[in-house]
Amino acid sequence: MSTESPLIGVVMGSDSDFSVMSDAVNVLVDFGVAHEVEVVSAHRTPEKMIRYGRTARERGLKVIIAGAGGAAHLPGMLAAVTTLPVVGVPVPLARLDGLDSLLSIVQMPSGIPVATVSIGGATNAALLAVAMLAISDAALADKLAVYREQLTASVEHKNEALQL
Numbered sequence: 001m002s003t004e005s006p007l008i009g010v011v012m013g014s015d016s017d018f019s020v021m022s023d024a025v026n027v028l029v030d031f032g033v034a035h036e037v038e039v040v041s042a043h044r045t046p047e048k049m050i051r052y053g054r055t056a057r058e059r060g061l062k063v064i065i066a067g068a069g070g071a072a073h074l075p076g077m078l079a080a081v082t083t084l085p086v087v088g089v090p091v092p093l094a095r096l097d098g099l100d101s102l103l104s105i106v107q108m109p110s111g112i113p114v115a116t117v118s119i120g121g122a123t124n125a126a127l128l129a130v131a132m133l134a135i136s137d138a139a140l141a142d143k144l145a146v147y148r149e150q151l152t153a154s155v156e157h158k159n160e161a162l163q164l
């Protein structure tokens, strides 16, 4: 992990969410974005969750990526106690395939938004957070452009392989 002050907080309701949320961490490592990773549970550590959200901006965070499964209240509760953008990742559990997590995170009341990605979509959560930082960071915007070019090239390579 970077020794710079973290700009993005990656939090999750349980360490059992890490198998999904590690995708977000990998993207942030690849883009060289300083970040922190923490288990913060809306239900099991509610006071820590509120403290995390309330102090996030003053600690220098710009975006919070929050993943949770089942009764997935963490992203919405964090959004309620900070004005930083919160990106929610529905973590799929063994039952209900993550639809429960998705609906718990996406159906926020008007006034308290959570930018919800797809079930298990931790990669896109991190890319969205990077894009938010890139609004005011030209070097990061360049990295994002290169990433998109590589994505396009990888599709073309697959197409070429299909012609063989």
Ligand code: RP5
Pocket: 012, 013, 014, 015, 016, 017, 041, 043, 067, 068, 069, 070, 071, 072, 091, 093
């Ligand atoms: C949620 O409960 C967590 O985000 C996790 O997805 C789910 C299950 O947690 P564990 O019982 O595996 O700790 O709050």
